[in-house]
Amino acid sequence: DAGVIQSPRHEVTEMGQEVTLRCKPISGHDYLFWYRQTMMRGLELLIYFNNNVPIDDSGMPEDRFSAKMPNASFSTLKIQPSEPRDSAVYFCASSSRGNSPLHFGNGTRLTVT
Amino acid sequence: AQRVTQPEKLLSVFKGAPVELKCNYSYSGSPELFWYVQYSRQRLQLLLRHISRESIKGFTADLNKGETSFHLKKPFAQEEDSAMYYCALRGVGTALIFGKGTTLSVSS
Numbered sequence: 001d002a003g004v005i006q007s008p009r010h011e012v013t014e015m016g017q018e019v020t021l022r023c024k025p026i027s028g029h030d031y032l033f034w035y036r037q038t039m040m041r042g043l044e045l046l047i048y049f050n051n052n053v054p055i056d057d058s059g060m061p062e063d064r065f066s067a068k069m070p071n072a073s074f075s076t077l078k079i080q081p082s083e084p085r086d087s088a089v090y091f092c093a094s095s096s097r098g099n100s101p102l103h104f105g106n107g108t109r110l111t112v113t
Numbered sequence: 114a115q116r117v118t119q120p121e122k123l124l125s126v127f128k129g130a131p132v133e134l135k136c137n138y139s140y141s142g143s144p145e146l147f148w149y150v151q152y153s154r155q156r157l158q159l160l161l162r163h164i165s166r167e168s169i170k171g172f173t174a175d176l177n178k179g180e181t182s183f184h185l186k187k188p189f190a191q192e193e194d195s196a197m198y199y200c201a202l203r204g205v206g207t208a209l210i211f212g213k214g215t216t217l218s219v220s221s
Contacts, residue, residue, distance in 0.1 A: 003156070033208060042119075042213030043157075043199060056208060091157065099145070102209060104157040 006092050006105035014113055018080040021108045023092030024073055031098060034067055034077050037089040037107070046090075049075065050098070082112045115140050117202050119212035126190050128221045134185040136174075136200030136212060146176055146183040147201040147209070157199070160185075170194070190219045 005024040013019055025032045033048040047057040052069045060067070064083070069075040079086055089109050093102040116139040126132055138144060148160040161169045163176040163183060174185045183200060200212045 035211070043211035045208050045210060048208045093157075098206070099203070101147075101159040101162070102149075106156055 004092055004094050004103050004105035006090075006108050008108060009106060010109045010111075012111045012113065013082055015083055016081045017112075018078065019082045019086075019110060019112075021077040021090050021092075021110070023075045023077070023105060025075070025092070025094030026096075026103055027073065029094035029096050029103070030072075031095045031100075032069060032075050033093040033095075033102065034075070035091040035093065037091060043091070046077070079110075082110075084112045086110060087112050115144075115202055115204050115207065115210050117200050117210055117212035119198075119200055119215050121215045122213070123216045123218065125218045125220065128192055128219055129189050132185075132187045132190045132194070132217065132219075134198050134200075134215050134217065136183045136185065138181050138183065138200075138202050140181075140202060140204055142205055145203045146174070147203070148172070148174055148183075148185050149199045149201055149211070151197040151199070153196070160198070190217075192219050192221060195219045 007022045030051050034046040036044050045059045047067045049069045067077045089107045091104050091107045093104045095102050118137045120135055146163040149157050150160045151157045172187045174183050176183050195218050197214050197216050199214045201209045203209045
């Protein structure tokens, strides 16, 4: 199993552009999580899904952020328009059950100039 | 509200010295506590969880409900322990919440 797969690994974009981050969870995992990692705030939960349904999106910073999970094997996190303060590493993680350990992807390092 | 506090951003020790990474939490019920580790150029991965009560790579952590703490300890640090360590909490029916992390640097 390749584990959780995220793409791209690195993204550099200009302020105002749309950014789409992608995640493929481990097959058979029912839960998918998006986290953001910064030096100042550490790892923050943005949103999580159970069986493709968003359960808690209270961590999404503002309306510029949106996340979807159209099927069990794919999720996207979109930022439109992007701003320099969105620069961070974005992690996707999945788990088989709500109380199972999380399996993380390698993350996407986003830089907005 | 759920909260995890790791008071140290950076902890530097010499090889062979004892290590204690502090973690305090705030939660009204009975939480599950975890330690995750991120080695250089590797994925964030589970190190240990309090319900397992096991020692992984020489690390242990005891849940102290009275002090609401879950400190990570190792009696003799190794250079390969250098990494970022995150304490995390999961409440009933909630997702995992992480602290801000502590970078452990072990030098010879």
